[in-house]
Amino acid sequence: MGYVQCNLVILSQAHAFDFLLYCQRNPKACPVLEVTDPGSAEPRRIAPGADLRTDLARYTVWRDGRREPDRTDLHELWRDDLVAFLIGSGITFDQALERAGVPTDKDRWVLNTSLPTESAGRFAGPLVVTMRWLTPEQAIIATQVSARFPFNHGAPVHIGDPKAIGADLTRPLFGPPVEQVPANRIAVFWACGVTPQAAAEAAALDLLIAHAPAHSFVSDLLADRFCTP
Template sequence: MARAKRRADDVKSQFSAAQQARAEIRAARWSSHTSGLADDHVQGNLVILPQDLAGDFLRYCQRNPKPCPVLAVSEPGDPMLPTLGTDIDIRTDVPRYRVWRRGELVDEVSDIEALWRDDLVSFVIGCSFSFEQALLEAGLPLRHVAQKRNVAMYRTNIETEPAGPFHGPMVVSMRPFRAADAIRAVQVTSRFPSVHGAPVHIGDPRQIGIADLDRPDYGDAVEVMPDELPVFWACGVTPQAAITQAKPEFSITHAPGAMLITDLLNAQLASF
C-alpha cells in the first residue's frame, strides 16, 4: 500500500512539473528554449495549418516518419489537445511561436490567440528532447544541456519524400559523443521511434551537406572535441523547411527549441 502511494505521489509530482512549466509559459514568464524543463515529459514540435492543407501535411508526415513522427492532430478550430494533457491550449502554451505568410517568416510571438481561426488544424510532432533524459540516465553527457544552450540544428542535403506541396530538406539535431558513447546513444534512442529514434548519420557532416558545425541553421553551436564524433538525429524542425517550399498562405509553428510540454511521460514512448 505504501509503495502504491509513493508511486501515485511520484506520478502526481511529475504531472505537476509539466503543468507548472506550461503555467509559466502561458503567463509569459518563460519564453526561451525548453530543453531541460520537466525532464520526464514528452515535448513536441508544432505545426498549425489551414484545414485545406491538413490532409497533404498529414501524408507528408506519414511518408517521413523519422523527422515528422505525429503525436497528435487537433480537430479543425479546436485549440485544445486532450490526448496530450490536461488543459493544454495550443494558443498559449508554447514559449515562442513563428508566424508564416506564403512561406516567409513574418513574426515571432508569445501567444497566438489573436491569430486563431476556426479552420486551423494543429499537429504536434515528436521531439528529440524527449529521449535526452534517457541518454542522461544512461550516463551519456549532453553538452548543450550542461551549458544551458539550445540544441544545434542544421539543414541537410537529405531530401524528404514529398506530399502535395510539402517537400524539402531534412533538418537534423546534433550531439557530440565519444565513439563508445555514440554506439550506446544509438541503442538508447532506438527505443524511442515516436520521437525520431536512432540517428540518421554519424561522423563527417559534409556527407549530409553541412559545411560548418559552428554555424547551425537553428539553435546554438557546441564544441565537438577532437576525440568526439558528431551524431545527427532527424529533427522536428523539418516541417519548417517544408513550409518555406510549400508557401501556404498562412501557417504557424513553434520557434526552434521552444516546445510544447505535454503530460505524457517519456517512458510511455519507449518501444521496448
C-alpha cells in the same frame, strides 16, 4: 526533463492532408503524435485541457511565406479551419540519455543536409538533423537509448562524416558555426523536427504558425511511457 515534448505546426485544413502525408512519408523526421480537429486548439489525446493558442511560451508566424513578429498568444489569429500538428521531439529522450551517462546540455547543433525528404503535395525540402559530438562509447549508448523512442525521432540517421550527408557545419540553423569535429569525438546525427517546419515554411502557405525555437510544447506525459523495451 523526462516528459514528452512536441514541436508544433499549425496550418489550414486545406493543406492538412498533404502535410499529414508528408509526415507519414518521413516518419523519422516527423513523428506525428496528435492532429487536432479543425478549429480545435485542444490536444485532447496528448494533453486534455491544454490550449495550444496560449500554452506555448512563444510562437513564430508566417503569412504567404513571410515571417511576422513572434507572438505569445494566438487568439487573434485563430480560425475555424486551423489544424494543429504535435510532432515528437528528440528532447523527449534527453533524460534517458543523461541516465545512461550521455551529456545533453552542450555540443548540439541543428543543421541542414543535402538529403531530400519524400515530398507530398507542395511539401518538400531537405532533411534537417540534430548533431551531437560524443565519445565513441557515448555514441554507441546514445544509439541504443534513442532507438527506444521511435515516436520521437528514434535512432540516429547517420554517424561519422558530416560531409556524407551534406551537413552544413558552417551555417547551423541552431548553435554556433563549427570548423570540424574534435579528434576525440564522433558526430551523431538524428532526424530533427525542424524538418517539417522548414517544409511548411518553404510552401509559403497563407498562414503558418509554429513554436518558436526552444519554445516547444511540454506535455505531462512521461517520456518513458512512449518508448519501446
